Amino acid sequence: MPIDASPPLHGDTGLKEKTHPVPRVVIRPSAGWTPLDLAGLWRARELLYFLVWRDVKVRYKQTLLGMLWAVLQPLLVMIVFTVIFGHFARLPSDGVPYALFVYCALVPWTFFAQALSQSANSLVDSSYLISKVSFPRLVIPLAAAFGAAIDSAVTLVLLFALLVIYGIRPTPALIALPAFLALALVAAVAAGVWLAALNVRYRDVRYTIPFLIQLWFYVTPIAYPAGLITGPWRVALALNPLTGIVEGCRWALIGTGALDGLALALSIGISLPVLVAGLYHFRRVERRFADLV
Amino acid sequence: MGEVVIRVDQAGKRYRIGEDANVYGSLRETLMERITAPFRPRKPSRRASGRRGEDRDFWALRNVSFEVRQGEVLGIIGRNGAGKSTLLKLLSQVTEPTEGCIEIAGRVASLLEVGMGFHPELTGRENIYLNGAVLGMTRREIERAFDQIVAFAEVEEFIDTPVKRYSSGMYLRLAFSVSAHLQPEILIVDEVLAVGDTAFQRKCLEKMGSATRAGKTALFVSHDMSVIRSLCDRGIVLDRGAMVYEGRAVDAVAHYAHLIGSEMRVSRDLRDWWNRSGTPRARIVHGAVEWRGNGEEMGHVVMGDTLIIRFEVVRDADVRPSSLRSSCIISTTTGIPVLHISNEDDDFIFPDVEEATVTITVPQLRLFPGTYTVSLWVGNQHYDDYDYVRDCLSFDVEQGTVPDRAYRMSWYNGLVYHPSEWSAGT
Numbered sequence: 118m119p120i121d122a123s124p125p126l127h128g129d130t131g132l133k134e135k136t137h138p139v140p141r142v143v144i145r146p147s148a149g150w151t152p153l154d155l156a157g158l159w160r161a162r163e164l165l166y167f168l169v170w171r172d173v174k175v176r177y178k179q180t181l182l183g184m185l186w187a188v189l190q191p192l193l194v195m196i197v198f199t200v201i202f203g204h205f206a207r208l209p210s211d212g213v214p215y216a217l218f219v220y221c222a223l224v225p226w227t228f229f230a231q232a233l234s235q236s237a238n239s240l241v242d243s244s245y246l247i248s249k250v251s252f253p254r255l256v257i258p259l260a261a262a263f264g265a266a267i268d269s270a271v272t273l274v275l276l277f278a279l280l281v282i283y284g285i286r287p288t289p290a291l292i293a294l295p296a297f298l299a300l301a302l303v304a305a306v307a308a309g310v311w312l313a314a315l316n317v318r319y320r321d322v323r324y325t326i327p328f329l330i331q332l333w334f335y336v337t338p339i340a341y342p343a344g345l346i347t348g349p350w351r352v353a354l355a356l357n358p359l360t361g362i363v364e365g366c367r368w369a370l371i372g373t374g375a376l377d378g379l380a381l382a383l384s385i386g387i388s389l390p391v392l393v394a395g396l397y398h399f400r401r402v403e404r405r406f407a408d409l410v
Numbered sequence: 411m412g413e414v415v416i417r418v419d420q421a422g423k424r425y426r427i428g429e430d431a432n433v434y435g436s437l438r439e440t441l442m443e444r445i446t447a448p449f450r451p452r453k454p455s456r457r458a459s460g461r462r463g464e465d466r467d468f469w470a471l472r473n474v475s476f477e478v479r480q481g482e483v484l485g486i487i488g489r490n491g492a493g494k495s496t497l498l499k500l501l502s503q504v505t506e507p508t509e510g511c512i513e514i515a516g517r518v519a520s521l522l523e524v525g526m527g528f529h530p531e532l533t534g535r536e537n538i539y540l541n542g543a544v545l546g547m548t549r550r551e552i553e554r555a556f557d558q559i560v561a562f563a564e565v566e567e568f569i570d571t572p573v574k575r576y577s578s579g580m581y582l583r584l585a586f587s588v589s590a591h592l593q594p595e596i597l598i599v600d601e602v603l604a605v606g607d608t609a610f611q612r613k614c615l616e617k618m619g620s621a622t623r624a625g626k627t628a629l630f631v632s633h634d635m636s637v638i639r640s641l642c643d644r645g646i647v648l649d650r651g652a653m654v655y656e657g658r659a660v661d662a663v664a665h666y667a668h669l670i671g672s673e674m675r676v677s678r679d680l681r682d683w684w685n686r687s688g689t690p691r692a693r694i695v696h697g698a699v700e701w702r703g704n705g706e707e708m709g710h711v712v713m714g715d716t717l718i719i720r721f722e723v724v725r726d727a728d729v730r731p732s733s734l735r736s737s738c739i740i741s742t743t744t745g746i747p748v749l750h751i752s753n754e755d756d757d758f759i760f761p762d763v764e765e766a767t768v769t770i771t772v773p774q775l776r777l778f779p780g781t782y783t784v785s786l787w788v789g790n791q792h793y794d795d796y797d798y799v800r801d802c803l804s805f806d807v808e809q810g811t812v813p814d815r816a817y818r819m820s821w822y823n824g825l826v827y828h829p830s831e832w833s834a835g836t
Contacts, residue, residue, distance in 0.1 A: 174532065
């Protein structure tokens with residue numbers, strides 16, 4: 118006997134101004150690949166909002182320096198790099214002051230690294246929610262990545278202050294900056310959903326994340342210009358999706374170099390498929406999260 | 411009675427246990443397995459052999475089928491480990507069934523725990539929004555219920571204070587209050603009523619009772635049989651993952667009491683006892699409860715008697731006796747641990763023999779009248795379980811003459827009688 122379609126319940130409060138159709142679910146064992154549940158994710162958008170809001174709020178309530186932390190990290194790296202690589206090692210910086218050169222790259226990089234590491238650890242850190250409440254699990258790594266985006270907004274303030282201090286007048290290319298930052302978010306979420314899902318199953322993933330990010334930092338043209346790398350190595354460098362993003366940010370902000378079509382194409386061409394595959398993999402394994410965390 | 415809104419059909423949930431205490435697996439192992447797989451003869455099951463030979467499947471729930479009609483309130487009863495929580499997790503879609511099928515028509519709110527997502531640094535106000543969102547309320551629903559939630563929790567003055575400054579009572583009241591204001595068509599409630607003070611519990615029960623009277627369908631898990639009797643129309647009894655009874659709530663409660671009673675034993679061979687876990691480097695093979703005093707000639711312990719718990723432990727030769735830890739936990743039949751007796755607290759070291767009979771003497775037992783179960787545990791100095799034998803023995807306590815009271819002491823008032831000195835000033 119199939120379940121009869123029952124009329125929508127109006128409840129005893131009269132609070133609902135519109136009647137919802139009765140949601141009907143059939144829960145049965147699933148296996149293999151399933152379609153992405155984007156509608157479910159959309160319904161969970163308020164939860165996503167509140168989780169981002171909680172993370173950001175708690176981060177700035179608990180720490181002494183609050184918002185300053187977000188800026189302090191790239192700022193200190195900038196100072197150390199400027200002294201060591203800019204002053205002593207005399208690395209080229211495409212004709213702009215080295216401090217500005219490196220900070221323009223540190224803004225997207227810090228955003229990417231924070232979004233990646235926070236989303237990769239997010240599921241394990243939210244095990245108490247996963248084992249007790251049902252909602253699209255993707256909300257958790259997404260909330261972590263968006264939280265990092267809010268931190269990054271603070272680093273942008275310092276960036277514009279530096280532009281003013283060094284007397285750099287932005288070119289119309291500046292309007293492309295949000296696109297590059299969005300691409301950094303895509304790359305971070307792409308890697309983040311893979312690592313987050315693996316982290317639930319294999320706890321050694323957690324320990325590899327800082328190392329992975331450290332390595333990634335050196336193969337990204339942050340302390341040095343991409344132009345320093347020549348020959349076949351140039352393609353190898355461009356295979357790193359962050360190369361196109363970091364160089365693109367510099368191009369948009371301080372106009373160094375030309376926009377490298379290859380690096381940008383590879384950046385998009387790698388990040389997007391990895392993201393889509395990551396989302397499908399996530400869907401495939403999320404049903405076991407509650408049993409594993 | 412309305413139409414069927416929940417149908418559970420042959421639902422089962424299997425967990426893997428005993429994977430070398432390494433449930434999470436390591437990446438290297440899996441990679442090696444994948445890489446070498448093509449070069450090895452195919453085995454019937456990849457996981458069932460090899461390094462993880464310890465694998466055992468454990469069915470937390472199996473072949474469970476029932477229906478719930480609209481407006482019905484179903485009570486789910488069973489001992490710890492009977493599968494109640496697993497069933498609720500399946501119904502709440504927190505985890506998937508391994509087999510079978512569950513159909514649900516209607517918006518479900520499940521309360522497996524109160525205060526989900528609460529953060530101590532955030533204020534009461536902020537936590538209401540957060541918790542509401544976690545429970546699936548929309549922001550508008552939370553806004554509309556906000557004043558009622560605050561009033562119900564009686565925390566008006568502290569609503570903008572971080573909840574870490576709340577007393578535990580205030581914290582629980584607020585947490586529960588958010589949950590109590592959900593407006594679902596189907597409400598699923600785990601044993602959350604066991605928290606908070608009695609007066610507030612009553613208030614919550616009334617609130618939920620009013621929800622059920624308004625035609626909402628609800629599923630309750632509770633150890634408190636009076637809650638089941640007063641709130642539920644029907645009840646099911648789970649035992650070791652199977653549904654052993656389905657019927658009117660009062661009959662289900664009676665069946666459950668019979669089930670507990672039939673397994674009540676003061677002495678038992680534990681070699682094949684079912685409810686246990688641990689890596690068996692030491693095993694508890696027999697257990698018994700005895701008593702000396704007024705109850706000696708009767709079939710039960712009398713308050714004030716000396717309780718004696720005896721159990722036999724067999725350990726592997728390479729387990730150092732000085733590293734052995736052992737404890738005995740005495741709980742109510744409703745699952746509340748009352749006494750925890752450990753060799754460490756009492757400065758007892760195991761003798762250097764592979765088979766030891768341990769005797770624990772508890773003088774002047776002052777537990778309130780009722781039925782108690784005994785769990786026994788052995789492990790190492792890091793508290794890793796060697797053998798944790800749950801609820802393997804049980805005994806009854808009667809009031810007797812110590813203390814000599816006209817009124818009947820009951821679990822409603824407390825669990826332990828502790829003689830105290832009173833004085834009064836003027």
